[in-house]
């Protein structure tokens with residue numbers, strides 16, 4: 001029996017049940033993944049005790065000689081993984097990393113241009129209930145409703161919008177966009193209007209690291225990410241600069257006769273700008289996950305994630321489901337359920353009864369509210385980590401279809417649940433509760 005189990009059964013029991021839930025169910029939330037035991041072990045260490053404000057070699061506290069090693073290793077690996085000049089591995093989360101981007105390049109009230117939240121964008125790209133929408137003036141570009149570009153971004157319209165609103169910053173990146181981005185075209189627009197170009201690759205970092213998607217780093221002034229989605233590390237964030245350069249657009253006036261580098265501005269926006277002490281146990285776990293991502297295995301994993309998503313998309317389409325943009329080029333797809341007579345909310349709830357976890361999601365030009373929605377978002381990263389291949393994912397589509405065509409039939413749902421458990425049992429996940 002673990003120390004935690006005997007001392008605090010209340011918390012232990014809930015943890016045990018959550019691990020069981022992860023072991024037994026189909027996890028199709030596109031932003032989730034399963035980390036390795038090594039990553040979990042690094043997270044559960046005494047590094048959580050250490051204050052390490054500042055950067056390696058320049059800390060505000062004593063006793064940092066070993067956490068310095070950890071953070072240096074994390075930074076070196078991240079730079080190798082993304083072939084970039086500079087990273088900061090301290091952001092506690094994706095949202096926290098993004099806050100540092102705004103703090104670096106924008107003054108409150110400044111205008112930025114990002115992907116419409118209702119078209120796949122993220123809360124931190126200007127939602128009215130998020131700091132980004134409260135402090136800054138958000139303008140949007142979106143995806144096309146019809147025509148050959150339906151469901152995708154028309155770069156001519158992005159340019160028109162940028163020329164009209166003259167943003168100080170343009171953001172790229174999404175939480176529910178099934179296609180890739182043309183970073184060169186975005187950069188040309190940013191240069192034309194004198195804007196900073198920022199890519200938030202929170203969802204796609206793993207695919208970008210292995211070359212499965214276009215690389216934003218040669219084109220963007222700054223890139224932010226989470227570390228826990230397709231990158232398969234611990235929950236956290238990171239900032240990257242492809243090619244560091246003297247910053248002419250940041251708000252900081254030249255000090256001591258020279259312009260600051262973008263990387264210096266970003267470092268100070270993370271600390272002391274946004275955060276206090278970094279979570280060093282999490283930084284250690286990030287280092288471990290970056291090592292895993294540098295191995296050839298990870299390239300094979302990402303290839304499988306993308307192949308599996310394509311196979312799933314094809315299977316959905318053959319069953320009469322309508323996919324935003326007609327399919328996927330990455331790890332996720334957005335299913336528009338309007339022709340199926342079920343809302344995203346009801347679909348999510350019915351699938352949950354069969355222990356199939358997805359999330360309801362707005363589709364572009366949705367007529368339902370964000371609490372109901374007309375779609376669901378489905379992704380392959382987590383179940384691919386468990387070893388699911390194309391055959392398993394085709395079976396998963398069959399199971400989803402059986403639930404969505406009989407959403408109130410408890411017997412049908414119970415039989416799907418039984419098959420979900422069998423499928424999961426053939427691809428074991430965690431055989432421990434506490435690592």
Ligand SMILES: *Cc1c(COP(=O)(O)O)cnc(C)c1O
Nearest residue numbers: 093094095122174175200202203
């Ligand atoms: C997930 C996500 C984030 C936020 O990450 P958190 O760690 O949940 O704060 C930011 N941007 C995009 C595009 C995301 O998908």
